[in-house]
Amino acid sequence: DAKTTQPTSMDCAEGRAANLPCNHSTISGNEYVYWYRQIHSQGPQYIIHGLKNNETNEMASLIITEDRKSSTLILPHATLRDTAVYYCIVRVGVDYKLSFGAGTTVTVRA
Amino acid sequence: ETGVTQSPTHLIKTRGQQVTLRCSSQSGHNTVSWYQQALGQGPQFIFQYYREEENGRGNFPPRFSGLQFPNYSSELNVNALELDDSALYLCASSLAGLAGQETQYFGPGTRLLVL
Numbered sequence: 001d002a003k004t005t006q007p008t009s010m011d012c013a014e015g016r017a018a019n020l021p022c023n024h025s026t027i028s029g030n031e032y033v034y035w036y037r038q039i040h041s042q043g044p045q046y047i048i049h050g051l052k053n054n055e056t057n058e059m060a061s062l063i064i065t066e067d068r069k070s071s072t073l074i075l076p077h078a079t080l081r082d083t084a085v086y087y088c089i090v091r092v093g094v095d096y097k098l099s100f101g102a103g104t105t106v107t108v109r110a
Numbered sequence: 111e112t113g114v115t116q117s118p119t120h121l122i123k124t125r126g127q128q129v130t131l132r133c134s135s136q137s138g139h140n141t142v143s144w145y146q147q148a149l150g151q152g153p154q155f156i157f158q159y160y161r162e163e164e165n166g167r168g169n170f171p172p173r174f175s176g177l178q179f180p181n182y183s184s185e186l187n188v189n190a191l192e193l194d195d196s197a198l199y200l201c202a203s204s205l206a207g208l209a210g211q212e213t214q215y216f217g218p219g220t221r222l223l224v225l
Binding site: 043 | 200221
């Protein structure tokens with residue numbers, strides 16, 4: 001019951017910014033956008049989340065459109081270690097579960 | 111590192127057996143969620159425990175059960191194992207109470223193989 005649409009895969013060059021899109025056209029006013037990534041065979045790693053304002057932390061930036069129907073995760077300087085599956089998740093603040101879709105497989109190439 | 115630990119890392123069981131997986135949550139966290147991730151798929155929510163009680167459940171049969179202890183660690187028990195139960199089992203801890211800020215932090219997982 002994932003509420004997001006992401007591209008299946010994308011490549012990016014090492015050292016360049018990686019821009020990962022996510023569509024969540026049915027998002028409600030109290031639903032947050034969360035991003036996780038999963039490096040092969042490891043547990044998912046929390047990256048960032050936001051409600052309506054753009055957010056930035058040491059890992060990435062999250063840009064949410066004004067209508068909140070889509071967002072972009074930006075990895076400013078991709079490295080080979082950023083190769084992973086990236087999941088965009090829409091979640092009600094007090095909801096107890098994360099609903100993972102298929103995610104985007106990001107491959108960073110040297 | 112998230113501070114969430116899981117044991118064992120790998121496990122092999124045969125069909126019909128029972129298994130117990132363990133999770134220690136991050137210091138200060140009071141909520142534990144369990145997920146099942148089959149090969150090539152995203153994690154699927156099993157259930158969540160808060161204050162030692164089940165706080166929500168996904169679409170999993172009753173043979174999947176859990177416990178949370180006073181120190182907030184948790185166990186996932188699966189009875190009558192089936193071949194399809196082969197998966198990576200993930201535990202995530204969070205701090206309930208801050209609406210919208212209940213970020214879940216995952217452990218490394220336990221890989222279960224049912225033969």
